[in-house]
Amino acid sequence: MTTLTLSKALNEGLRKALENDPKALIMGEDVGKLGGVFRVTDGLQKDFGEARVIDTPLAESGIIGTAIGLALRGYRPICEIQFDGFVFPAFDQIVTQLAKMRYRSLGTVRLPVTIRIPFGGGIGAVEHHSESPEALFAHTPGLRVVSCGDPADAYTMIQQAAACDDPVMFFEPKRRYWDKAEVDTDSGLAGALPMDSARVLVPGTDVTVLCYGPMVRTCAEAAVAASGDGKSLEVIDLRSLAPLDTETIFASVRKTGRCVVVHEAVVTGGIGAEIAAQVTQECFYSLEAPVLRVGAYTTPYPPSRLEDHYLPDLDRILDAVDRTFAY
Amino acid sequence: MTTLTLSKALNEGLRKALENDPKALIMGEDVGKLGGVFRVTDGLQKDFGEARVIDTPLAESGIIGTAIGLALRGYRPICEIQFDGFVFPAFDQIVTQLAKMRYRSLGTVRLPVTIRIPFGGGIGAVEHHSESPEALFAHTPGLRVVSCGDPADAYTMIQQAAACDDPVMFFEPKRRYWDKAEVDTDSGLAGALPMDSARVLVPGTDVTVLCYGPMVRTCAEAAVAASGDGKSLEVIDLRSLAPLDTETIFASVRKTGRCVVVHEAVVTGGIGAEIAAQVTQECFYSLEAPVLRVGAYTTPYPPSRLEDHYLPDLDRILDAVDRTFAY
Amino acid sequence: MAVKDAGRAARSANRASAREPERQADPAELIQLLTPEGERVEHPDYSLEISADEVKALYRDLVIVRRIDFEAIALQRQGELGIWASLLGQEAAQVGAGRALGARDMAFPTYREHGVAWCRGLDPMKLLELFRGVSHGGWDPTAHNFHLYTIVIGSQTLHATGYAMGIQRDGAVGEGGEAVIAFFGDGATSQGDVNEAFIWASVSNAPIVFFCQNNQWAISEPLERQSRTPLYMRAQGFGFPGVRVDGNDVLACLAVTRKALQAARDGQGPTLIEAFTYRMGAHTTTDDPTRYRLSAELEAWKLKDPIERVKQYLIRTEQAEMSFFDEVDAEAAAVGSRIRAGCQRMPDPTPDSMFDNVLTSETPQLAAERAEFAAYLDSFLAEEGAR
Amino acid sequence: MAVKDAGRAARSANRASAREPERQADPAELIQLLTPEGERVEHPDYSLEISADEVKALYRDLVIVRRIDFEAIALQRQGELGIWASLLGQEAAQVGAGRALGARDMAFPTYREHGVAWCRGLDPMKLLELFRGVSHGGWDPTAHNFHLYTIVIGSQTLHATGYAMGIQRDGAVGEGGEAVIAFFGDGATSQGDVNEAFIWASVSNAPIVFFCQNNQWAISEPLERQSRTPLYMRAQGFGFPGVRVDGNDVLACLAVTRKALQAARDGQGPTLIEAFTYRMGAHTTTDDPTRYRLSAELEAWKLKDPIERVKQYLIRTEQAEMSFFDEVDAEAAAVGSRIRAGCQRMPDPTPDSMFDNVLTSETPQLAAERAEFAAYLDSFLAEEGAR
Ligand SMILES: Cc1ncc(C[n+]2csc(CCOP(=O)(O)OP(=O)(O)O)c2C)c(N)n1
Ligand SMILES: Cc1ncc(C[n+]2csc(CCOP(=O)(O)OP(=O)(O)O)c2C)c(N)n1
Ligand SMILES: [Mg+2]
Ligand SMILES: [Mg+2]
DSSP: OEEEEHHHHHHHHHHHHHHHOTTEEEEETTOSTTOOTTOTTTTHHHHHOTTTEEEOOSOHHHHHHHHHHHHHTTOEEEEEOSSGGGSGGGHHIIIIIITTHHHHTTTSOOOOOEEEEEEOOOSOOOTTSSOOOHHHHHTSTTOEEEEOOSHHHHHHHHHHHHHOSSOEEEEEEGGGTTOEEEEOSSSOSTTSOOTTOOEEEEOOSSEEEEEOTTHHHHHHHHHHHHHHTTOOEEEEEOOEEETBOHHHHHHHHHHHSOEEEEEEEESTTSHHHHHHHHHHHHSTTTOSSOOEEEEEOSSOOOOGGGHHHHSOOHHHHHHHHHHHHTO | OEEEEHHHHHHHHHHHHHHHOTTEEEEETTOSTTOOTTOTTTTHHHHHOTTTEEEOOSOHHHHHHHHHHHHHTTOEEEEEOSSGGGSGGGHHIIIIIITTHHHHTTTSOOOOOEEEEEEOOOSOOOTTSSOOOHHHHHTSTTOEEEEOOSHHHHHHHHHHHHHOSSOEEEEEEGGGTTOEEEEOSSSOSTTSOOTTOOEEEEOOSSEEEEEOTTHHHHHHHHHHHHHHTTOOEEEEEOOEEETBOHHHHHHHHHHHSOEEEEEEEESTTSHHHHHHHHHHHHSTTTOSSOOEEEEEOSSOOOOGGGHHHHSOOHHHHHHHHHHHHTO | OHHHHHHHHHHHHHHHHOOOOOOSOOGGGEEOSBOTTOOBOOOTTOOOOOOHHHHHHHHHHHHHHHHHHHHHHHHHHTTSSSOOOOOTTOHHHHHHHHHHOOTTOEEEOOSOOHHHHHHHTOOHHHHHHHHHTSOSOOOOHHHHTBOOOOOSTTHHHHHHHHHHHHHHHTTOSSTTOOOEEEEEETGGGGSHHHHHHHHHHHHHTOSEEEEEEEOSEETTEEGGGTOSSOGGGHHHHHTSOEEEEETTOHHHHHHHHHHHHHHHHTTOOOEEEEEEOOOOSOSSTTOOGGGTSOHHHHHHHHTTOTTHHHHHHHHHTTOSOHHHHHHHHHHHHHHHHHHHHHHHHOOOOOGGGGGTTSSSSOOHHHHHHHHHHHHHHHHHHHHHHHO | OHHHHHHHHHHHHHHHHOOOOOOSOOGGGEEOSBOTTOOBOOOTTOOOOOOHHHHHHHHHHHHHHHHHHHHHHHHHHTTSSSOOOOOTTOHHHHHHHHHHOOTTOEEEOOSOOHHHHHHHTOOHHHHHHHHHTSOSOOOOHHHHTBOOOOOSTTHHHHHHHHHHHHHHHTTOSSTTOOOEEEEEETGGGGSHHHHHHHHHHHHTTOSEEEEEEEOSEETTEEGGGTOSSOGGGHHHHHTSOEEEEETTOHHHHHHHHHHHHHHHHTTOOOEEEEEEOOOOSOSSTTOOGGGTSOHHHHHHHHTTOTTHHHHHHHHHTTOSOHHHHHHHHHHHHHHHHHHHHHHHHOOOOOGGGGGTTSSSSOOHHHHHHHHHHHHHHHHHHHHHHHO
C-alpha cells in the first residue's frame, strides 16, 4: 500500500502496462518529455523510449487514425487526448473506424486501443477544457466507455483498459487528479473488480445515488451529509458507462425504491437519461418516485467563474434526494 | 396544392429560401450540376449561379468551417452532408464552433447555418449510408435539431430552418424521399406550425406513440393496424428533437397513461432515453406502464440484407404497444 | 435583383479563380513506358526489365479484373447487388500497383480497388458480398495483406501510416524490409485525414507509398474543385517526393510503384504517386454521369485504354499469339460465370448474426437483446404454426 | 528484453527519420529588413517606405503589448487570472501583421494574438476577461474586425477562409477590395482543418493571408514533430505562394504582410506567411518549459529580441530622442496600471447570465431550467434569512 494521487496512480498503471506487454504504446501530444500537461505519462518516455511513448504531431484524428493502424500491426496503443474538448477532431476515426472495424471484419480484426481523456470541469479552466462528452461515445456501439473515481480504480482500471482487446474510452476525472489515497500497487489484476462492474461505494437503504468520475467523491460526501438528517444513501460508482452494470443498479433501486443519477455532463441526453429509462422499465413497480437527474444545465460550459453554479455539487444532490421523497 | 415527393418538396423549399433571401447559400459535395445524390438541390445551381449554390471540395469539416465563416460575413449557408455517416469529420466544427459561438460571443454573433443530413436506413445501402446520429446533436446545447416526416413538413420546415438565426441540424428521412403527398406551395410561412412544435398526427386515447422522420409513416400505419384490434394509438410526430415540445408530449401521455417512443437510432442513449426520463418525471402518476422504446439494437448498422431485422417496423411497434398493456 | 448582384459577384469571383484547369497531364511530367499506341518507350529514371511472360501475366490480370467489373455491373442491374463501384479505366493503375507489391507488403484500399484485390489473391466473391449487402467486407486483412475496404473518404490513409509506423517499430525497415501502400482518389486529397497522413508519414519517415488514382472526378466534381495544382506536387510541401505516372500504362505504374515501395522498405520514407487516369464508367451504378460531364471526354480517354495498348504491344512485338488472347478471354469468361453463379447462390446471413462481433465478449445487455430478438422471431413462427 | 528490442527498433526508426532538423532559418530564404543589431537592410522584393514617426509608432506598439503581457502574467501569479498565454518574443510578428491590416480587413486570431488585438483597437480588458474566466471572449467581432479568440487549434483558419469567400461574393475583391488574415501556430499546421483551409482558399482563390507564427514550439513539441520541411513551403503544394519572414523584425513583417494582403485584395488569392520567431516564455502560465527545452536556446533568441533592434535603429539613425523612449515607457506603465486596476475590480458575471445567448430565443426547457435555478438559489437566501 502506497499513497498516490490519482494522476500518479494512472502513471504507475501505465508503467505496469508498458512493462507487462512490449506491444503496449503510449501516444499523444506532449506525452514525452513533458509527461503530459497533467504529468500522467511523466518519466515514461525516458524509461521506455521514443518508440513506445510517442510524441505525435498536433492532430487528434491523426493520433487515433495512426493508433488504429498500429493496432492492425499488432500494437496496443494507449492514446492521450489532451483535454475533453479536443476529442472532436478524432470523432470520425473513433465512431466510424475504431468502433466499427471489428464488426466490419466479422471479428477477424481486434483493435485494442485505449483513449485516455481528462474530462469534466471544476479547475477554473478556459473554454473547451471542462467538457463531459462521455454520452456521445456510450451511444456508439463497439466502444467500451469507463471512468475511474479514485486512485485505486485509476491504477487498476487503466491496466484493465490497456489489457482489453476492445477499444476503450477511458475518462479521467481531471479535477480529482490531485486526490490522494492508498493504492495497492503490488496486487495484480487477477482478483480485481472487472472494469465493467459497478461498485457499491456506500451501502444505504433509502435512495440509490448513481455517479462516476468526478462526482463519485461528491456523492460520497453527500451520503455523509444526508445521514446527518437521517437519510441513508446508497452510493454506486458506475465505473462503466458502456456497458452499464444494470444488475447492480437494478438490485439497489429495487431495494431503495428511489434513484438519483449524478453527472457533470449536460442532463439533456446524458447518461442519466439512459439509466432513468432502463431503471423505470425494469424497476417500475419498485419505484416510489421517478428517477431524478442532477447534472449540467442545457447550455455550453460557462466561463469558469460560473462553473460552481453550473456543476452539480453536494447541495444540488441533496436537493434532488429531498425531491425524490416529495413523491 | 401540388403532389410532390419529399425530395422535390425540399427542392422547392430550398428554391423559395434562395429566392426570399439573397444571402441564402447552398453548399456541399455534388450539390451543383448533379443536384445532390438525391437530387434535392436539382436545378438550383443552374438558376442561382455557382456563387450561391457552391460545389465544395470533398471535406466535411471544410464545408461547415467555411459555412461558419460565410455566416460571420452575413451569409446564410444551407449545407448538405451527403450521407449521415459522413457528418463525423465535421463534428468538431459543429460541436465546438457552430454550437458555441453565439454563447462565446455573448450574443453578438449569430450563425444562421442549416445542415441538411439525409439519415436513416431502409434503402439497402452499404456501410455508413444508413446512420441515425441525431441524439449526438440533441445532447449538444446551442443546436436546434429537427426532422421532417412528410413532404408538406419538408417544404415548410426547410424554409423555417433557413430562416432561423440559430444553427439547425436538419435530418431528412432518406427512405421517404420518394414518398408523395399534397403540398401547398402557395402558402407562406406565416400561418405554418413552428419548426419546434410537435404535431399530433393521429389522435388517440390508449397509447401515445412518439416518432419522427422515417418512423412517422410507419407509426401512422401502426395506428391503423392497432385500431383493427381495438387499440387507439395517438401518434405524435415530434418534428423537433432539440428542443423537445414537451408540452404536447406530456399532455398526450397524461391522457393515455402509456407511451412508446420509436426511432431508427440505437435505443441505448438515443432520443427515446431522454423522452422516457422526462415523461416519467413529469407524468409519474399518470403512467400505467413504463415508457417503452423501439429502435435499433446496440450494434453497428448491419449489412443491408439484415436491416429489416435491425430497424423498427410495424410489428415491433405493435409488439411494444402490446407490452405496455402487460403492466 | 440582389440575387443578380450575388450572381455577378460570383462570376467575378469565379473569374478570379479561373486559373487554367489542370486536367491534361503535361507529358514532361507524366511518367510513361508504354504509349497508348502500344509503343514501348524508355524513361531515364524508370527502367523496367520485363519478360514477355510477365507482360502477358499483366495483360491477363487486366482483362480478368475488367471482366469481374463487367459482371458485377450486370449483377447489379439484375438486382443481385445493391450497388457497385466500377474500376473501368483504372485497371492499369491497380494492376500495376498491385503487382508491384511484395507478399509481406500491406495494402489499404478504398472501395474501388477490385483490381488490387485480385492481385492480392482475395476472392472476388468477398467483394460481391459487400456490395450485395451480405457483409461489410468481412475478410481477414492478414490473409492476403489486403485491408478491408474503407468507405469513409481518406480514413484508411491514417491507418496505413500507423501500420507503417508499426513496421518501423518491428525493425522491419532496411534489408528485407516491408512497406505499406495506401490507395485513395483525387477527391480524397481534400480531406484533413489524408493531409494528416502525409504529415505523420513524413515526420516519422514511415515506409509508405501514397497511391492516388486521379481519375479526374469525385462523383460529379472535377479535379479543379479539389486542387489548382497537379496533385503529385502536394508531396513536396510536406517534404517527400511526389511523382505523376500515366495511370493507364500498367508498365509505368508497375515500375514507379516498385521503386517507391523499395525506397520505403529501405528506410527512405514516403512517396506520393499520382496515377493520372480516368473513371470511364459512372461513379457507381446509381450515378448518372451524363448530368455533369461530356461524352467527348470519355471518347478521348477511350483512345488511351489501359488494356488495348498492352495487346497492341504484345502483337506488334510478336510476344503473343492470337491464341493467347483467346485463352485469356476464355479464362476471364470462366471467372465471370463463376462469380455470377456464386453471387446468385449467395445466401443471406442469419438474422441472429447481426449481434456478432460488436465487442470481443458479448455484454449482458447485448445478450439480452439477442435473446429478446430470438423470442420475437419465434413469436411469428408460433403464429404461423397456429394458422 | 522485448522492451529493449522495441527500444532498438525505435532508435533505428528514429535514425531513419533523422533528417537535419530544420530549426535555423536559412538566411537566403528569411526576409529581413532590420537586423538584430538594428541595421536597416534592403530586400529586392520587399521595399518599405517608412517615416520616422511610423517606426516610432511601431516601437510604441511593441513596448505596450509587451507591457500588457507582462502585467497579465503578474496578474495570473497573483491569482487574478486563471491562466495567460504569453506573446513574449512574438511582438514584432503580431504588430507587423496587425499594422499591415486595413480597417476593413478582417482578422481571425488564435488565443495568443494580444498584439494584434491591440493594433485592432480591442480593449485589453476584454482579453483579461477571457483569461480570468469571466467570459469566453464576448467581444463583438465586427466592432474592430477582430474575431473572437479560438482555442481549438486550427478551427479559425476555415472560418477565415469562409469569410474570405463571403468577400468574393460581396464583389469586394479588386479595386478597393478587402482581405482576411488568419493567425495560427506551427503546431496548428498539422491539423486537418488548416490543410483544408489551404485547399478551400486556393481552389476558390479567396482573398486571405495565412499568417503562421512559427515560434518553434507547440507546448513541448519542437517543430520537427510537425514538419521536416520549412513550413512556408507547404503553400507551394497547394498552389499558392509561401514566404518566410524574420518574425522578430517588425518592418519585414509589416512589409511582407502588406504585400500579401494587397495581393489578396487585388484578387490574386492566398499567401502563406511563415513568421520565424520564438516563444520566449512558457506556453502558458501553467507550463514549465525547463522540462523540455534548454535555456541556451532562449539565450540565443534574446539576441534577436524584436523590440531592442527597433530601439537601436531609432537611436543609431537619430530618429528618436531618449525622451521618446521614456515617454513610451511611461505610457506603457500607465496602460499596465490601468489594466491591473481594472482586472482587480472586474466583477464576476451574474450566475443567471450563464443561461443567456444559447440560442437567439430561449427554449421553454431552458427557461424552466433558469427558473428552477433561480428558485434553488433563493432557497439558500431564504435559509439564511431564517437564521
Ligand atoms: C467522408 C466522406 N464524405 C463523402 C463521401 C461520399 N462519397 C463517396 S465516394 C465520393 C467521391 C470520392 O472521389 P475520389 O476520392 O476521387 O475517389 P473515386 O470515387 O473517384 O475513386 C464521395 C463524395 C464519403 N464516402 N465519405
Ligand atoms: C484541437 C486541439 N488540440 C489540442 C489543444 C491543446 N493545445 C493548446 S495550445 C497547443 C499547442 C499549439 O501550438 P502552436 O500551434 O504552435 O501555437 P502556439 O501555442 O505555439 O502559439 C495545444 C496542443 C487544443 N487547444 N486544440
Ligand atoms: Mg476520383
Ligand atoms: Mg508554436
